[in-house]
Amino acid sequence: MTTATSTGKTDEKARGRRRPQRAPGPVRRAWEKYWYAWAMVAPVAIVITLLVLYPLGYGFYQSLTNATEANVATTIGAFHRPATYDFVGLDNYWHVLSGEDGDFYPRLWWTVLWTVSCVVLQVGLGMALAVLLNRKMRMRGFYRAMLILPWAVPSFIGVFAWRLMLNSQYGVFNEIIQAVGLPAQNWLGSPLSQKIAVIMVNVWIGIPFNMVALLGGLQSIPKELYEAAEMDGASPWQRFVNVTLPGLRPVSNTVILLGCIWTFNMFNVIYLLLGNNTTGDTDILVTFAFHKAFNGVSDYAGAATYGIIILALLLAFSTFYRRSTLKSEQA
Amino acid sequence: MRRGISIAAAVTVFALTASACGDSGGGSSSKPKDPKDISGTITYWDTSDAATEAPTYKALIKQFETTYPKIKVDYQNVPFTDIEQKFKSAAKSGKGAPDVVRTDVGLMAEYAELGYIAPLDGTAALKDTDDFSSVPLNTAKYKGKTYGVPSVTDTLGLLYNKKLLKKAGIAEPPATWDEFIADSKTIKRKTGAYGTYLNPDSYFLLPLLYSNGADLADPSKKKITINDGAAVKALDTAKKINDEASMKVDFANAYQNMQAAFKNGKVAMLVQGPWSVGDALGGSAFKGDEGNLGFAPVPAGAGGKAQAPTGGHNLTVYQGSSNLDASYLFTQFMTSTPSQIAIAKGTGTLPTRKSAYTSEVTGDAKIAGFQPILEKTARARVALPQVGSLFTPLAQNYVKILQGDESVQGGLDATAKEFQKLLNGYSIG
Numbered sequence: 001m002t003t004a005t006s007t008g009k010t011d012e013k014a015r016g017r018r019r020p021q022r023a024p025g026p027v028r029r030a031w032e033k034y035w036y037a038w039a040m041v042a043p044v045a046i047v048i049t050l051l052v053l054y055p056l057g058y059g060f061y062q063s064l065t066n067a068t069e070a071n072v073a074t075t076i077g078a079f080h081r082p083a084t085y086d087f088v089g090l091d092n093y094w095h096v097l098s099g100e101d102g103d104f105y106p107r108l109w110w111t112v113l114w115t116v117s118c119v120v121l122q123v124g125l126g127m128a129l130a131v132l133l134n135r136k137m138r139m140r141g142f143y144r145a146m147l148i149l150p151w152a153v154p155s156f157i158g159v160f161a162w163r164l165m166l167n168s169q170y171g172v173f174n175e176i177i178q179a180v181g182l183p184a185q186n187w188l189g190s191p192l193s194q195k196i197a198v199i200m201v202n203v204w205i206g207i208p209f210n211m212v213a214l215l216g217g218l219q220s221i222p223k224e225l226y227e228a229a230e231m232d233g234a235s236p237w238q239r240f241v242n243v244t245l246p247g248l249r250p251v252s253n254t255v256i257l258l259g260c261i262w263t264f265n266m267f268n269v270i271y272l273l274l275g276n277n278t279t280g281d282t283d284i285l286v287t288f289a290f291h292k293a294f295n296g297v298s299d300y301a302g303a304a305t306y307g308i309i310i311l312a313l314l315l316a317f318s319t320f321y322r323r324s325t326l327k328s329e330q331a
Numbered sequence: 332m333r334r335g336i337s338i339a340a341a342v343t344v345f346a347l348t349a350s351a352c353g354d355s356g357g358g359s360s361s362k363p364k365d366p367k368d369i370s371g372t373i374t375y376w377d378t379s380d381a382a383t384e385a386p387t388y389k390a391l392i393k394q395f396e397t398t399y400p401k402i403k404v405d406y407q408n409v410p411f412t413d414i415e416q417k418f419k420s421a422a423k424s425g426k427g428a429p430d431v432v433r434t435d436v437g438l439m440a441e442y443a444e445l446g447y448i449a450p451l452d453g454t455a456a457l458k459d460t461d462d463f464s465s466v467p468l469n470t471a472k473y474k475g476k477t478y479g480v481p482s483v484t485d486t487l488g489l490l491y492n493k494k495l496l497k498k499a500g501i502a503e504p505p506a507t508w509d510e511f512i513a514d515s516k517t518i519k520r521k522t523g524a525y526g527t528y529l530n531p532d533s534y535f536l537l538p539l540l541y542s543n544g545a546d547l548a549d550p551s552k553k554k555i556t557i558n559d560g561a562a563v564k565a566l567d568t569a570k571k572i573n574d575e576a577s578m579k580v581d582f583a584n585a586y587q588n589m590q591a592a593f594k595n596g597k598v599a600m601l602v603q604g605p606w607s608v609g610d611a612l613g614g615s616a617f618k619g620d621e622g623n624l625g626f627a628p629v630p631a632g633a634g635g636k637a638q639a640p641t642g643g644h645n646l647t648v649y650q651g652s653s654n655l656d657a658s659y660l661f662t663q664f665m666t667s668t669p670s671q672i673a674i675a676k677g678t679g680t681l682p683t684r685k686s687a688y689t690s691e692v693t694g695d696a697k698i699a700g701f702q703p704i705l706e707k708t709a710r711a712r713v714a715l716p717q718v719g720s721l722f723t724p725l726a727q728n729y730v731k732i733l734q735g736d737e738s739v740q741g742g743l744d745a746t747a748k749e750f751q752k753l754l755n756g757y758s759i760g
Contacts, residue, residue: 069419069445070716076422076651079446101752168581169588188583190734277531277582279736280727294416296719296753297441 056311063092063304069297085301092305103288104309111264111284114199118266119259121203123252126210131244133211134218144215151208159272162201163188166273191281194274198282202269206262210255217251218244253325260321261314285310366455370401371654373430373661376418378411378644379678383609387677388665395664402657411435415719422447422649430652431661433644434479436470436711437718443473444716448647449655450476456648456662459684467683469711471645479645480666481683483674485604486709487538487639488701489627492616495599496625498522504600504627506637508539508568511600511630515576518599525578525598528589529569531733533726535602537640537712539565542632547713547721548754555750555759557725558743564633566732566739573733582730602629604642605681608697626700628708641709643683681705717753724749 031038065085073083096104133144150158165172166187174184188194221244229239245252265286274282283291285306293303375392379385385408392404407429409417415438421428422442434442442448451457457480460468467481489511491504496514499521505511515526529535540546545562548555556562573580578598581588590607592598594614603611608624611617617624631637646665648658664670671687674680679695681702682688693699712718728746731737737745747759 069423074423074446076425076446077449077649077655079449079650081446163583167584167588168579169584170591186579186581188581189579191736194583273583275583277585277726277730279731279734280724291723295723296721297445297717298419 059304059307062300063308064089065301066092067300069300072300088301092301093309096305096309106281107283107285107288110195110281111286114195114202114284115260115263117199118202118206118263119256121199122206122210122259122263123214123256125203126207126255127214127248127252129207129211130214130218131240134215147211148208150205151212155205155268156272158205159201159269162197162204163273163275166197188274191279194278194282198270198273201273202263202266205269206259210259213251213255214248217248220251221247249325249328257318257321257325260317264314265310366399366660368401369399369654369656369660371657372403372405373652373654373657374405374407374428375661376407376409376414376429376432378409378414378433378435381408381410384678384680387674390677391665391670391673395661398664399657399660402660404661418442419445419447422651425651428649428651430649430654430658431665432647432649433482434647436467436479436484436641436643436645439470439479439645439647440473440714441716441719442647443476443478447650448478449650449652450478451480451648451659451662452477454659455656456480456646456659456666458663458667462668462684462686464683464685464705466641466705466709466711467643467645470641470643473714479647480662482644482646482666482671483678483680484641484643484683484705484709485606485681485701486641486705487535487602487604487629488704488708489600489629490593490603490608490611491600491625491627492524492593492596492598493623493625494616495522495524495596499599504625505630508542508572508630508632512568512571512576515572515600522599524596525592526576527572527578527600527602528585528592528598529573529577529580529733530585530589530602531573531580531582531726531730532585533722533729534640536565536569536725536729538602538629538638538708539569539632541638541640541710542629542634542636543568544632544634544636547718547725548715548750548757550713550715553757555747555754555757557750558740558747559760561634562743563739566729566743568632569729570732570739580733582734605679605697605701608700609679612696621696624696624700626697626704628704637708638710639704639708640712641705643681715754720753721750724753 064087066088067085071083071085074081095101099105129147133140133147137143153161164170168174168184168186168189171187173187178184186193188197225243225247226239229243234242264284266284267286267290270282270284270287271290280288289303289306289310292299292306377385377388379388389406392406396402396404414432414435418428418432418434419442422445432448434448439448443450457477460477463481464484467484468477471477471479471481489504495518496502496504499514499518501514501517505514511527518524518526540562543561543565545556545559545565547557578589578592589598589601590603590610591614593601593603594611594616596614596616601607611624612621628637629639646662648655648662652658666683668684668686671682671684672689672692675682675687675692675695675698679697681698682692688698688702693702715721724746728737728742728749732739732742751757751759
């Protein structure tokens with residue numbers, strides 16, 4: 001992942017070098033002139049092919065078969081088993097998308113609900129905190145540091161801490177509410193309360209990033225705009241809606257897009273907060289695909305199908321999102 | 332941006348498919364030689380508790396290396412929860428796979444079916460097989476071949492707090508699940524402590540299924556039996572225990588909470604295994620008063636028979652090991668009677684060899700407590716390679732039934748349907 005993104009940047013640079021040139025001539029002249037650029041691009045192209053395109057292609061191929069761990073070709077020592085899986089075409093996709101497997105649509109709706117509620121809360125609360133911290137006040141540095149803390153804690157440690165606090169028999173939340181005379185709650189006791197809990201924890205984890213990114217955006221809005229708005233007699237709310245929000249748009253658009261993709265694929269919060277004794281209703285598409293791949297005899301075809309469907313959903317979403325935000329930015 | 336997305340998603344796909352690619356390493360087989368002439372290095376993946384149990388195993392390995400100076404053993408401790416995926420991906424690719432691996436008995440059928448572990452019949456690994464208790468030895472068998480050598484064994488029993496039962500006026504631990512529920516109510520009324528804490532994990536449901544004559548499936552008839560009348564009876568009982576006898580179950584922290592509640596005297600009876608006893612004895616209810624902990628077989632169900640699943644670990648040899656002879660020898664050494672006695676004394680786990688139950692070994696309270704339970708109620712689980720996958724839908728529907736989202740019959744029917752997706756060619760009922 002790190003290699004892929006960092007080399008992605010090099011790729012961008014290399015192309016940047018090429019772009020200002022006039023239309024390329026014959027191949028040979030192009031090679032003589034641009035060999036340096038090609039050489040720069042080559043490692044990236046090779047790495048991307050090996051790390052991204054090959055597995056992606058292989059995953060797509062597997063999604064067209066009925067391969068499982070028990071029917072792929074295996075030779076280990078004295079043990080030989082020929083491949084006995086078949087090419088089934090788009091059967092897996094039909095099986096999933098037609099709702100025949102009974103798992104896809106419930107998981108999809110919950111994934112969408114989970115993504116939307118997490119992103120709305122993360123961005124909303126992150127923005128509120130960013131606006132609060134964008135003014136001069138005492139101990140501003142301290143507040144900022146404290147609010148970034150959830151980000152600094154490795155997420156699985158944060159999630160386990162929440163799991164301890166939410167424990168219905170030995171957790172601190174029940175101790176507190178019992179101390180004031182309220183009845184103990186079973187915080188993770190039903191699918192609904194589990195869903196609320198995972199959203200809460202994910203929002204907690206996601207706020208710092210949103211806050212920092214939006215704070216950066218706020219600081220880049222020219223002060224003169226606020227002064228001019230004030231001169232025109234705009235109320236604080238009007239200033240927020242008409243100056244702050246449009247000024248933040250370049251940042252907030254990216255933050256929302258990133259938030260959606262991250263949350264859609266957020267694995268550890270759901271997997272670690274709830275443990276194994278769940279009804280399965282709280283599984284999002286990614287955790288569901290994980291169970292397919294890693295519980296017992298691995299279902300390669302099923303997991304790959306889900307992987308490709310998740311990829312397609314995210315690609316479609318980000319394409320539409322970019323297009324609509326570009327339009328609104330140009331407007 | 333778009334590239335960033337496709338990278339992120341492709342990495343997900345890559346992670347999902349990575350274990351699928353890769354080729355296998357070759358192995359060589361050679362004729363049996365004199366054990367003293369075998370040489371080389373073998374890797375052993377141990378899943379014993381790294382803090383409390385591993386030192387005993389390491390000491391045994393030292394002994395092995397002294398006895399066979401030409402063989403070197405590379406000991407690696409792998410957490411129990413990670414071993415399945417770690418071993419399977421290493422075994423498949425042949426890269427970094429161990430030669431000998433300690434395998435939970437529940438994984439035997441899966442590993443054997445997938446060809447990851449070697450059949451051991453007729454090799455040096457299996458020695459004096461008559462000495463093994465039959466139930467643990469059966470866990471190592473799959474389709475007529477023996478794929479492992481039993482190392483330690485365990486089962487589920489009923490642990491109870493003698494003082495709490497006495498205070499409630501109950502002389503004997505309950506012998507049937509009905510008595511178990513009735514006693515729990517008496518205990519709650521007379522002592523304030525809860526009768527039990529139900530563990531909503533599917534493994535802990537097995538005693539209820541077995542004792543009512545139910546099981547997940549019947550491989551000989553290719554039938555899924557999880558929604559038959561006996562299973563419904565078992566789940567009815569489980570639901571009743573949850574509603575009437577148990578402390579309120581915290582589903583996300585059930586295991587830790589039931590253990591904490593039991594060892595501190597808030598719960599009187601627990602269906603648990605011998606591995607938990609060391610922890611229980613450290614709690615306020617049993618500390619300095621070890622005699623307060625009682626051991627009994629799990630209660631019996633409508634079938635009149637009390638049965639519980641056999642757990643424990645077998646030593647298995649990786650099919651692609653480049654040094655099979657040394658691996659067999661090591662397996663034989665680690666499962667020999669003297670080694671089993673050393674393991675039992677060092678870790679308090681139950682040996683699988685009858686000859687290892689010396690008076691010294693049975694001096695340990697939990698070994699003494701669980702030995703008769705093993706003999707009476709332990710049975711092998713159904714040997715299906717998919718058993719690891721079956722537990723997921725069973726657990727999910729079990730939780731739904733307990734939480735009241737699903738009726739017993741409805742939940743079990745849904746489970747059976749999920750089972751059918753996993754078990755090719757099986758019919759329901």
